[in-house]
Amino acid sequence: xxxxxxxxxxxxxxxxxxxxxxxxxxxxxxxxxxxxxxxxxxxxxxxxxxxxxxxxxxxxxxxxxxxxxxxxxxxxxxxxxxxxxxxxxxxxxxxxxxxx
Numbered sequence: 582x583x584x585x586x587x588x589x590x591x592x593x594x595x596x597x598x599x600x601x602x603x604x605x606x607x608x609x610x611x612x613x614x615x616x617x618x619x620x621x622x623x624x625x626x627x628x629x630x631x632x633x634x635x636x637x638x639x640x641x642x643x644x645x646x647x648x649x650x651x652x653x654x655x656x657x658x659x660x661x662x663x664x665x666x667x668x669x670x671x672x673x674x675x676x677x678x679x680x681x
Contacts, residue, residue: 593681594619594679594680594681595679595680596677596678596679597614597615597616597617597678597679597680598614598677598678599614599675599676599677599678600612600614600675600676600678601673601674601675601676602665602673602674602676603672603673604629604665604666604667604672604673604674605667605669605670605671605672606666606667606668606669606670606672607666608637608638608639608664608665608666609638609664609665609666609674610662610663610664611663611664611665611674611676613660613661613662613663613678614678616680617660617678617679617680618656618657618658618660618679618680618681619653619654619655619656619657619660619678619679619680619681620653620654620660620663620676620677620678620679621651621652621653621654621676621677621679622644622646622651622652622653622654622665622674622675622676623646623650623651623652623674623675623676623677624646624647624648624649624650624651624652624667624672624673624674624675625648625649625672625673625674625675626648626667626669626671626672626673627648627667627668627669627670627671627672628645628646628647628648628667628668628669628672629644629645629646629652629665629666629667629668629672629674630642630644630645630665630666630667630668631644631645631646631652631654631663631664631665631666631674632644632663632664633654633657633660633661633662633663634659634660634661634662635662635664636664637664637666638664638665638666639666640666640668642664642666648668648672656681663676
Protein backbone atom coordinates (compact mmCIF):
# COMPACT_ATOMS: atom_id res chain seq x y z
CA UNK A 582 0.00 0.00 0.00
CA UNK A 583 1.49 3.41 -0.92
CA UNK A 584 2.45 5.82 1.83
CA UNK A 585 1.62 9.49 1.51
CA UNK A 586 2.96 12.45 3.45
CA UNK A 587 -0.42 13.08 5.07
CA UNK A 588 -0.35 9.50 6.40
CA UNK A 589 2.94 10.06 8.23
CA UNK A 590 1.93 13.03 10.38
CA UNK A 591 -0.79 13.19 13.05
CA UNK A 592 -4.01 15.09 12.37
CA UNK A 593 -3.90 18.35 14.36
CA UNK A 594 -5.86 21.57 14.60
CA UNK A 595 -5.24 24.95 16.17
CA UNK A 596 -7.94 26.45 18.41
CA UNK A 597 -8.82 29.96 17.21
CA UNK A 598 -11.52 30.99 19.66
CA UNK A 599 -15.19 30.66 20.33
CA UNK A 600 -18.50 32.43 20.49
CA UNK A 601 -21.86 32.04 22.20
CA UNK A 602 -25.10 32.97 20.48
CA UNK A 603 -28.28 33.12 22.57
CA UNK A 604 -30.30 32.75 19.40
CA UNK A 605 -33.59 31.39 20.67
CA UNK A 606 -35.92 31.14 17.68
CA UNK A 607 -34.29 34.03 15.81
CA UNK A 608 -31.72 33.46 13.07
CA UNK A 609 -28.45 34.87 14.41
CA UNK A 610 -25.16 35.37 12.61
CA UNK A 611 -22.09 34.03 14.41
CA UNK A 612 -18.78 35.83 13.84
CA UNK A 613 -16.30 33.30 12.49
CA UNK A 614 -12.76 33.48 13.82
CA UNK A 615 -10.27 34.58 11.14
CA UNK A 616 -8.69 31.59 9.41
CA UNK A 617 -11.23 29.06 10.72
CA UNK A 618 -11.97 25.98 8.60
CA UNK A 619 -13.62 23.72 11.20
CA UNK A 620 -16.18 24.30 13.97
CA UNK A 621 -17.93 22.50 16.79
CA UNK A 622 -21.40 23.65 17.83
CA UNK A 623 -22.72 22.68 21.27
CA UNK A 624 -26.50 23.03 21.76
CA UNK A 625 -27.84 24.22 25.11
CA UNK A 626 -31.50 24.73 26.01
CA UNK A 627 -32.84 23.21 22.79
CA UNK A 628 -31.81 21.85 19.42
CA UNK A 629 -29.70 24.11 17.19
CA UNK A 630 -29.88 24.35 13.42
CA UNK A 631 -27.27 26.11 11.29
CA UNK A 632 -26.60 27.22 7.75
CA UNK A 633 -23.26 27.98 6.13
CA UNK A 634 -22.87 30.70 3.48
CA UNK A 635 -26.61 31.48 3.38
CA UNK A 636 -28.48 34.61 4.44
CA UNK A 637 -30.14 33.10 7.52
CA UNK A 638 -30.93 29.84 9.29
CA UNK A 639 -34.30 28.15 9.76
CA UNK A 640 -35.43 24.91 11.37
CA UNK A 641 -35.10 23.46 7.85
CA UNK A 642 -31.39 24.32 7.60
CA UNK A 643 -29.09 21.37 6.95
CA UNK A 644 -26.92 21.65 10.08
CA UNK A 645 -28.39 20.16 13.27
CA UNK A 646 -27.34 19.43 16.84
CA UNK A 647 -29.81 18.00 19.36
CA UNK A 648 -30.05 19.63 22.82
CA UNK A 649 -26.98 18.96 24.98
CA UNK A 650 -25.11 17.39 22.06
CA UNK A 651 -22.42 18.63 19.68
CA UNK A 652 -22.59 19.19 15.94
CA UNK A 653 -19.57 19.29 13.65
CA UNK A 654 -18.81 21.56 10.73
CA UNK A 655 -16.03 19.58 9.05
CA UNK A 656 -12.88 21.16 7.68
CA UNK A 657 -14.03 23.16 4.65
CA UNK A 658 -12.27 25.79 2.56
CA UNK A 659 -15.20 28.20 2.19
CA UNK A 660 -16.48 28.84 5.73
CA UNK A 661 -17.67 32.38 4.99
CA UNK A 662 -20.79 32.98 7.08
CA UNK A 663 -22.51 30.99 9.81
CA UNK A 664 -26.10 31.47 10.99
CA UNK A 665 -27.73 29.58 13.87
CA UNK A 666 -31.30 29.25 15.13
CA UNK A 667 -32.81 27.26 17.96
CA UNK A 668 -35.84 25.01 18.18
CA UNK A 669 -37.00 26.90 21.29
CA UNK A 670 -36.66 30.31 22.93
CA UNK A 671 -34.05 29.06 25.45
CA UNK A 672 -31.67 27.73 22.76
CA UNK A 673 -28.03 28.80 22.96
CA UNK A 674 -25.30 27.84 20.47
CA UNK A 675 -21.77 27.54 21.83
CA UNK A 676 -19.35 27.54 18.89
CA UNK A 677 -15.63 26.67 18.85
CA UNK A 678 -13.47 27.49 15.83
CA UNK A 679 -10.38 25.63 14.64
CA UNK A 680 -7.87 25.82 11.80
CA UNK A 681 -6.59 22.59 10.30
